[in-house]
Amino acid sequence: MAEKISDETPNPETINDESPNPLAPSNDEESITAHSKDQNRKKQMTCLLYIILFAVFQTGIILLFVLVFMRMTNPKFRVRSGSFIDTFNVGTEASPSFDLRMNTQFMVKNTNFGRFKYKDGTVTFAYKGIPVGNAMIEKGRVGARSTKKVDVVVKLRSNGLSLNTRDNELGSDISSGVLPLTSSVKLKGKIHLMEVIKMKKYAQMNCSMEIDINSRTLGNIICE
Template identity: 25%
Template sequence: MVKFSRPLQICCVVTLLLLIIITVTAVTLYFTVFKPKQPKITTQSVTLDSFSTNLFDLRDTNVTLGIMVTIDNPNYGGFKYGNSTTYVTYHGSLVAEAPIMEATIPARGRHDVGTTVLVIGKSLLTNPSFSRDQGNDTYNFTSSSTIEGKAIVMKLFKMKATSYCICNISVHFLAKNSTTVCTSKVKF
């Protein structure tokens, strides 16, 4: 049996205690301060940028919507994501796509994402809900985005993360305004 000297035993005990304290502190910080939180996505504006129609053929109607979304990152880590696409549907039918360019949302920061969406009138007119919405002057769209990237905490820890966002958009063409309600979820 090997016998250790007294100073070596004290050194091992102190080292073990320090490792336990560091581990407990790290776990506590992870579950309190660094616990991943859902980002808050707010649609700042959905504007009717252009509206063109052919009076002789209503299927030749095009609508361009400008969308400005603000993403608030409440986390202590940044989020870096790659290029993605937003899909816009009208009562379940795909009517437009818009690119989302890669960017980084800083830790506890805010990031504005702006894009334009061209909605082809033919895809709206062939939808059975169009005449009902036209009578109400409220056209209900749904936009959905999936953004994949990495959450970066203190430039040391990198985790893959996927953000899902669904927005219900009601556009009122005569009043030239809109209302939007968004929900988002992040999966680590």
Template identity: 30%
Template sequence: MACVIRCSRRQKICCGVTAIVVILLVVVLVVLFLTVFKPKEPIIIIQPVKLEGFVFVASPDSKLELNVTLGVVATVKNRNHGSFTYQDSTATVSYRGSLVGEAPINGDTVPDHGELNVSTSLAVQADEVLKNGNFRDDYFNKGVLNFTSASTLQGKVKILKIIKKKATSLSTCYVSVFVKTNTIDTTCQNKLEF
């Protein structure tokens, strides 16, 4: 004997309306996550650099050592609907492929649609820059020294205080120091990976 379930007309209408509402809700959520809540790269703006330390040492064995410490402030603008919490990291600076400096980056949280000023001291080993065979041509003839700064921030993105995703923010900045005018031009490329 087969069991037959009979539904009243009201039950069928209620189930149909519920199914339509659920489908619309799913479509709206998918559209929101593909547009509004889609993760965007942070904007990093390097503020004017200040000189914090200058050490020139001539050792008895005729070896010259020159180290420069720069105060760097970077403003990180988070364009996402979620906060980004990152761990301690290190930024590196290179001149024509040679590592010439490092700067510690302390872990912190950038709030959603907020800004955070990240301050650090960058120790540039100027004697490494001077040893480079291209330094004289760059400094005297071209009048510009080009540096590359790279940093990787690993952390978590929290969207709507519910969804947590591991994320890595990769930042590469190209810094041109113009010798004659004592000015700096900075261009940064940022990428957020999940």
């Protein structure tokens, strides 16, 4: 007995409905894409933050440079005090002269944020513009925003004065009991900041003072 062969053909719509759609994205693919976008966004934000921080840092460095380096000033060098211990010989109005030995204290004041290194220098003491004594200042250093005291013994003698100056001016000053003097020097050096920046500066002195003959003291010290 022959088998009956079905002549029914399959419905194309039914076949299409049962087949999976290869173009439809799965949930895993969507999750990976979203995560990747989130990571990229975070990287961009981090990069932007670093750029902002670097810009702020650079601005701070520039401000520090302007406030510290550009405003560096010359240190001050002054006569602070003086005393006479052993030699104090002063003539008379009729025979004017002087031979003094003064223990002088100088002051170097540095107001900068870097230390000041200075070279050797010679302080010149003068009477009426004529040198009467010298003080040798050895090279040294002053810390940042600090003051250093330097003690030097100075010999003051009237040997170099002209006869006219002695008779007319020195005699009159001895009679009044006051010897006016001036001191001057220019100490050359450099301001050292953070061992990187070095700027040439100098400490200049222009002082006037008076020696009281009767009390044997140095006073009325005025420095520019």
